[in-house]
Amino acid sequence: MGCNTGEASEEWGAVQRCLNGDAAALGGLRDRSQAALRAILLARGASPTEAEDILADLWADAVPGAGDRPALLEKFNGRCSLQAWLGTVATRRWIDLKRRQARRAGPEPADREGSSESVIERLPASESGGSEAVLVELLRSSLQAAFADCDPEAMVLLRLVYVHGVTQRELVRMLGWHESKVSRTLSRAMQHIESRTLRELKSRDPWLDLTWQDFVDLCQTERVGFS
Amino acid sequence: MSNSFELLVEFLRRFDDEVEGRALTEPPEPVQRQLQALARGEVSEADRRELMRQLSANPDWVARLAAEVQALRARTGTKD
Numbered sequence: 001m002g003c004n005t006g007e008a009s010e011e012w013g014a015v016q017r018c019l020n021g022d023a024a025a026l027g028g029l030r031d032r033s034q035a036a037l038r039a040i041l042l043a044r045g046a047s048p049t050e051a052e053d054i055l056a057d058l059w060a061d062a063v064p065g066a067g068d069r070p071a072l073l074e075k076f077n078g079r080c081s082l083q084a085w086l087g088t089v090a091t092r093r094w095i096d097l098k099r100r101q102a103r104r105a106g107p108e109p110a111d112r113e114g115s116s117e118s119v120i121e122r123l124p125a126s127e128s129g130g131s132e133a134v135l136v137e138l139l140r141s142s143l144q145a146a147f148a149d150c151d152p153e154a155m156v157l158l159r160l161v162y163v164h165g166v167t168q169r170e171l172v173r174m175l176g177w178h179e180s181k182v183s184r185t186l187s188r189a190m191q192h193i194e195s196r197t198l199r200e201l202k203s204r205d206p207w208l209d210l211t212w213q214d215f216v217d218l219c220q221t222e223r224v225g226f227s
Numbered sequence: 228m229s230n231s232f233e234l235l236v237e238f239l240r241r242f243d244d245e246v247e248g249r250a251l252t253e254p255p256e257p258v259q260r261q262l263q264a265l266a267r268g269e270v271s272e273a274d275r276r277e278l279m280r281q282l283s284a285n286p287d288w289v290a291r292l293a294a295e296v297q298a299l300r301a302r303t304g305t306k307d
Contacts, residue, residue: 156282162232223241
């Protein structure tokens with residue numbers, strides 16, 4: 001998901017050129033990214049129309065526009081790949097859209113009667129604080145549910161090995177287990193966390209299709225890409 | 228797998244309202260002694276399960292257990 005230093009530097013430069021009003025730079029960025037971002041949204045459950053509309057909105061907000069609207073790309077801090085960052089922003093916006101559609105859950109409101117505007121067209125142009133929080137909360141609550149459901153001993157062993165650097169051989173000595181039992185316990189715990197997390201996600205937003213790698217990547221990008 | 232788990236823990240640490248701003252806690256003395264015994268492999272299965280339950284509820288304390296295990300590593304001169 002990350003990129004090497006050279007690539008990161010190149011991306012940062014491209015973003016700065018876009019923010020400085022370089023239309024060609026923005027066009028180039030869009031040309032390079034559009035297909036991948038569309039594929040990400042489709043894979044995550046968006047319809048082709050939703051994907052196209054979300055991305056049109058995203059590119060319209062990418063650079064400074066009329067009025068005081070902040071440019072979306074100003075929030076890119078360069079600590080993750082630009083594609084991962086844009087993919088996360090697009091996913092946030094799509095989840096926000098789906099949540100709002102679900103809340104509406106009915107015919108168009110009376111004050112819009114006769115309007116030819118689609119729901120997408122009525123989306124605010126700027127990145128809403130709401131959409132930023134929604135995805136983080138979804139990821140956090142799903143993961144917390146999975147952690148809480150995991151065997152307490154297995155959770156401690158996972159922390160010892162993967163957070164604190166204790167070796168599996170040291171666990172063998174500590175627990176008096178065979179090495180294969182240690183390995184199996186760690187592996188099964190991780191599989192449980194994975195399946196429980198994805199099940200929790202589905203229960204909260206059934207239209208969202210995330211693979212485990214998607215989930216991990218989104219957590220990583222949310223953690224480092226927006227601070 | 229290793230990178231994923233640590234990454235997820237860091238994510239929760241970043242966004243968990245309950246721990247934000249909270250100082251890391253040390254286990255009480257009796258628990259510290261139990262952790263030393265656990266690190267040496269000198270606790271019964273029943274006591275180990277109870278300790279693990281407490282550690283799961285107090286993840287900050289896991290660092291202390293790790294330190295005890297790693298101190299043994301230093302004493303024996305092996306890491307494996």
